[in-house]
Amino acid sequence: xxxxxxxxxxxxxxxxxxxxxxxxxxxxxxxxxxxxxxxxxxxxxxxxxxxxxxxxxxxxxxxxxxxxxxxxxxxxxxxxxxxxxxxxxxxxxxxxxxxxxx
Numbered sequence: 220x221x222x223x224x225x226x227x228x229x230x231x232x233x234x235x236x237x238x239x240x241x242x243x244x245x246x247x248x249x250x251x252x253x254x255x256x257x258x259x260x261x262x263x264x265x266x267x268x269x270x271x272x273x274x275x276x277x278x279x280x281x282x283x284x285x286x287x288x289x290x291x292x293x294x295x296x297x298x299x300x301x302x303x304x305x306x307x308x309x310x311x312x313x314x315x316x317x318x319x320x321x
Contacts, residue, residue: 223271224278224301224318231259231312237320240278245269247309248283261287262310269301278316280307 224240238245238255247255250264257266263285270279278301282289290308291299301307303318 223276224316225320226255226269226307226314226316229306229313229315231257231310233312240269240271243271243273246283257310257312259310259312262312263287266309267307278318 226238226240228234228236228238242254245254246265246268247253247257248264248266249257249259249262253265263283265283266285267283267289268281270281271277272279280289280291280296280299280301282297287310288295290296291301292306293308301316301318303316305316307314307316
């Protein structure tokens with residue numbers, strides 16, 4: 220199944236790298252068992268989860284009680300509904316959320 224959305228890394232050493240959000244849940248963190256593993260000491264082992272609602276196609280980000288928190292468009296959040304173009308900050312890494320990439 221083709222991805223309905225991607226996260227593009229903007230900062231943090233892997234600029235331009237894209238991660239497809241093709242699963243219903245994508246965990247981002249420092250642990251090698253996460254779906255997107257970041258080499259960033261300022262993030263938790265399991266930092267955030269990006270979920271896709273299979274009925275609505277809506278994506279949400281949930282902070283997994285991380286030590287340093289997460290930001291969407293510069294605002295610290297626990298939960299956020301993602302829209303195309305949102306900037307997500309996890310530790311020192313910034314992602315751009317792109318819905319329906321061509």
